Amino acid sequence: MPDVLRRARSAVGPEIERWLSRLAPPVRLVAEYHLGFADPSGRPTSGNGGKAVRPALALLCAEATGADAATALPGAVAVELVHNFSLLHDDVMDRDRERRHRLTAWALFGESGAILAGDALLNLAHQALLEVPSPARVEASLTLSDATARMIAGQADDVSLEADDAVTVERCLRMMADKTGALLAGAAGIGAILAEGPERSIRSLERFGMHLGLAFQAVDDLLGIWGDPAATGKPAAGDLRERKKSLPVAAALETAGPGARKLRALLTGPELADDGLAEAARLVEHLGGRERARDVAQDELGRCLSALGGAPLADAARGELEELAQFVVEREF
């Protein structure tokens, strides 16, 4: 794991805990559990609060424009809060019962608890950014709202794709850009904005974040079908179980031959048992969906790395950004 992820976690973790301590007790418990700071009864744990890719990106992008990482800390905290707001609500909507090897918040505390904790984190993100206001923080806050709006639109699109047969790879990529790309682009932009970096660097780093997000989501979609539950912390073939029109599935369905018709029938028929899931996964692979998603991940990694050439950036941070991008894509292959 790149060192920057460890640094981001140790910088952002205590700050997030401090912000969570402002929440009313029942909301705070759900948020602390979800973020890995507490067990279901509220006892402190040193658990797994996620990879901290978004905070790492914000901190590195401040360094890339020549500032100290600490400049971007409120932004790193805010993007991580927004990310976790979306996880809390997405798990309710997708009825996912497992995340990071534990029960999801709604499965443990009920839907209302998870909805309210998500609401509270979104609200807290703005407080974290604006509590000590400055022109850069206000601009960062607007960038965060724009990214959040796109993320919500992407999740709405993802939900509606589940019931839609006309999915194409193109539509899927558009959804991924909104759902995942926008917040990673926002994290990068916010880091550079708080560092008061030049406009050209901000735009380059936002492009880096967007393509990193697309690569990240392509890998996530691969893991959602072929990932090892022991590593992902989620059930096997979870995306097929939930009939998600993820990238490999969209690519397979786009082939439009007898195989695609068979896959469509499997995904629209009665709930799939383990052998049905295995058959659907084989079909997606046979129809080229796995290969296509790998290609997208590699292509986006390439675009991501070349975005760094668009502006002069500090060498050390640039090297760490490259390492972070490689790590994100190599989770799978």
Place this chain on the structure above:
Amino acid sequence: MPDVLRRARSAVGPEIERWLSRLAPPVRLVAEYHLGFADPSGRPTSGNGGKAVRPALALLCAEATGADAATALPGAVAVELVHNFSLLHDDVMDRDRERRHRLTAWALFGESGAILAGDALLNLAHQALLEVPSPARVEASLTLSDATARMIAGQADDVSLEADDAVTVERCLRMMADKTGALLAGAAGIGAILAEGPERSIRSLERFGMHLGLAFQAVDDLLGIWGDPAATGKPAAGDLRERKKSLPVAAALETAGPGARKLRALLTGPELADDGLAEAARLVEHLGGRERARDVAQDELGRCLSALGGAPLADAARGELEELAQFVVEREF
């Protein structure tokens, strides 16, 4: 109906529609339906988007400190967006199927649609306030976040009271201050902040908003048991059906005699049919719960009006604030 509510609706309505037009189509449809701008298929309607008490309060509080109401328009829009975010999510949590004489958003579009539309409105509220930033707008935005945090805490408390037997009037009033008072206090404060009114006026108007909120909620609680469905747009005795520990119920349970035990048994037993609901309502009244809630509404109305004496305010706006407060309380008796 006080003229200021009509003025607020005609000032804020088109602005909110303009902000909603930024949302992605599936999210926008749910938000427009919920706010009464569209029917379920998205055709424009000139429907009922609510009373606009919060925007009216923001606009009047700007006028009360000597500014033009237009100064507070972005704040009026933002508080109405936050209020509607909370309605969308609360209806999901409370499983309410009817609001403003129509199906609620989740009942029509599903839970995911309502959750996402609520998320989008909360996010939009910050954009509406900060899009053209100024120190006053940043301060208003922080005031809005604080109010939103209290509102979320209040809703969490309300949800947990449903399953809690140890409710008291005191605890209920604290919950009402968070759930309803905070956003009305926030609306008043934001109006005066955007008008750059003096600190003393801001504090007086916030107190006015807080006590107005408590009076408002006390009346809402009365309507939640004894309101006429034709007038409220909600089912008869809805709060008893949902076993809400609303103010009249809390006051009745606090009597702790045989009547309270009987009421408790009714509210914790199997789901109540119409005659059970009527019996529970009679019990609450017999135990003094209805009278107590009316007293709270009148007391809070008094506190609300006397808060206006705390600072010099423009006479016309002060008169309209008084009229608004009377209207809020006289909805019931």
